[in-house]
Structure formats: C-alpha cells, structure tokens
Amino acid sequence: MAALPAQTFTGSPLCRLSDVASRFRATSRPDAEVSLVVVAGREVVVRAPAGVVGGGGQLELQALLLRQDDPELRLGEGDTEEQISLEWVAEDGAPPRALPLYLLGQDACARWTFALDVSAARDAFLAFLRHACELEVAMKDVRLLLPGLSLDAAAIAGQAVALSQWHQTHGFCQRCGAATLPVEAGTRRRCVGPSPHKLYPRTDPVVIALVESPDGARALLGRSAKSTPGMYTCLSGFIDQCEGIEEAVRREIMEEARIAVSDVAILGTQPWPTSCELMIGCVARATSYEVLLNASEMEDVQWYDRAELAAAVQAYDSHLPLQEIQRRTWKDLGFFVPPPFAIAHHLMRAWALSPRPAGESFFARQAMLPTLLPDAAPTGGATGGGGSANGAAAAAAVAGSSEDAAAAGPGPTGVRAAL
Secondary structure (H helix, E strand, O other): OOOHHHHHHOOOOOOOOHHHHHHHHHHHOOOOEEEEEEEEEEEEEEEOOOOOOOOOEEEOOOOOEEEEEOOOOEEEEEOOOOOOOEOOOOOOOOOOEEEEEEEEEEOOOEEEEEEEOOHHHHHHHHHHHHHHHOOOOOEEEEEHHHHEOOOOHHHHHHHHEEEEHHHHHHOOOOOOOOOOOOEEHHHHEEEOOOOOOOEOOEEEEEEEEEEEOOOOOOEEEEEOOOOOEEEOEEEEEOOOOOOOOOHHHHHHHHHHHHHOOEEEEEEEEEEHHOOOOEEEEEEEEEOOOOOOOOOOOOOEEEEHHHHHHHHHHHHHOOOOOOHHHHHHHHHOOOOOOOOOOHHHHHHHHHHHHHHOOOOOOOOOOOOOOOOOOOOOOOOOOOOOOOOOOOOOOHOOOOOOOOOOOOOOOOOOOOOOOOO
C-alpha cells in the first residue's frame, strides 16, 4: 500500500534525542545563542508584516534569539537545578518576571531551541516584544496559521504548543496526587512526593479511516454535530487500551455508521499537537453499502464517488484563500473536505486519484499483510471507551459559509436512519 506524503507537523529540523537535556547542561555556554518559540496555549508568535497574518501568504515563526547572559531576556534557574526560566522586565516597572522554558531540541547551527510559555503574561509580553524589542509580531492560533507556515516552522510550532500544553495540564502527579515540577530542561516533570514519580509527555493514538465501498466505487464520509458546516471527513476515534489499530478502525466504523469492514490498511500518520494526538491514517473496505446512522456519534454519513471526491480535494490546488475554496466547493458539490494540512485530506486524495480502472477496489493491486484476527466485524457489544474524534485533524478548517450544508444523495441502496 503506497504511503502518504510527509504530513503537517512532521519533519522537525531539531535534534530530539533522549539525552538532549543533559547535553544542553554539559555544552551550553553563556555566549551561546538560544532560540525561543513564544507560545500561549494554542497560540504562537509569528512575524506580522502588514497584510500577512490572516490575509494569506507565507509566514515565519518569530524566534527570539538571545544569549544566555542577555540583560533584557535572561535565562535563569528555577526552583531546582533542572528547571530553566526566562526573566524579563515589563514596561510597567514591575519586578522581573520568570516565565517557564521547555527545551525542544538543537538545530543544525548547534543553537538550542526552547518553547517560552507566556500564558501568565501574554499581553504584557507582546507589548514588550513590540516596543522594547521593536518587533512586528502577532500571536495566532497555530491551526489558523497552517496554510502559511513552512513544514519546518509548523513542526517546531506544533511541538512547542503540545509540550507547553502538557506542562499546563500536569501540575499534579497522577499516581500520588503530589504537585509536580518541570525537570530536565522542561522535557519531563517530577512530583515532590516522598517517593518522586517522573512524568513523560504523552500522545493519544487516534485512528482515522477512509471507508471504501465493496465495489471500490465510493467512499464513506461523515460529519459530527461539532464539524465545520458543510465539511465531510473520514471517520475517526480514539484507540482503546489493549486494542490494535485494525480493531479500532472496525469498532469505530461500526459505532458511527453501523457498517462492517473487512480489510484495513495503514497508510500514514500525523501528529496533531493542539490535542496531543497521533492520527493514524487508514483505508478500510466495507462489506456492504447499508449504513445505519448512529445519531449519538454522527450528524450524517454519505457515500461519495471518486469523481466527487477528486473534485473536492483538487479544489485546494488553486491559490485562492482557504475560505473561498471551501465556499465554492460547498456551492458546487454540496460539501467540502478538510484542507491539505489534515491527514484526512491525503487519505481522500490517495483514494480518489490513485490510477486504477473505474470500479476497481483500492485494495485490488495491493499486497495485504496477514492479519492476526479474522476479518469478521466486531459484535455490537464492542463499544469501548473510544469516543468519536471525527474531524480532529481538520479542526483548523475555516467555515466557508454559515448556510446549512446541502445534503448529498446517498449511495446505492444507502440507508440513513437515526437510532
């Protein structure tokens, strides 16, 4: 099965080996340059020339370069020798403030790169950058910046957002309840209990699958109530404990569309930092066209043929703004799909544009790996705890219109019925 191309948020140029924190301690010098990526929640600081942010065009991360002994932005120690913070003097004359730093890695120039979390002083720090540092910057949600960020910049920004959010949500030990502190230059946390536990950043695995019809002619897409109006995407959900990827695909599709699938193939993966998930992109083959909508999981599911899906993904090949592409596609086709920075888009593109005769299955010419389990669909009792994550990898898509989505016709003998 052909692999998908490199996905957004992958391909970071930073060295992230496990000993990166100890190497920083051993080799860092007072005159060494440090690169800071400024974040606050899901937002990152970017350079903001007039008319760029929000108006299309290529963007760059505003990495702040300083030396460790810089008098305005000084790296300092935290409560332990393994903590690092940044001290700065705000324009309001308040005492120096310390903001947490989390090591991301080392670049090709041997420069150390950190995430600087300014959530506690977002507006004041932005004012400092604009006035004291004379930088033309803006702070924007990383998802809304994706159309204009390079792959390298998106990967670094995504890591910075994911790591800082992890620190914000893990202030207490999940094992003993004691408070935790950043250690190892912010790459880990450790609790202050009598028997300290170390915490490591985690990623939740999510399966996302394009479901092919039995005859290979159509693909099943859906939308939840939380989806962007007009957008249809691949079905998805979290992997349960002690569950294989293929099992999770079969269970999620059964839960959301009450349809069984046989073959499952993994095509690629994509990290999604704003919710700390790893999207595992798959293609699955349905055993029938009959769909019974699970209204508690999905608002709608529909079969689309290759021509419709090809038109929807190729609409993004134009240089029009994202909103305009989606508005036009919705008007012309009655739906639109996630943009190219979501793995769902590439699953659809691979299926719709792969060279094969009309009606031939996507699986027909692929050598399938042997499976450890029979291809029989899971029984109705397999509900698990994998709540729907449908649309997680397309959360950054901007709605093309506020109109109700036009209903596309169901596939052959398709059934749409709420449970």
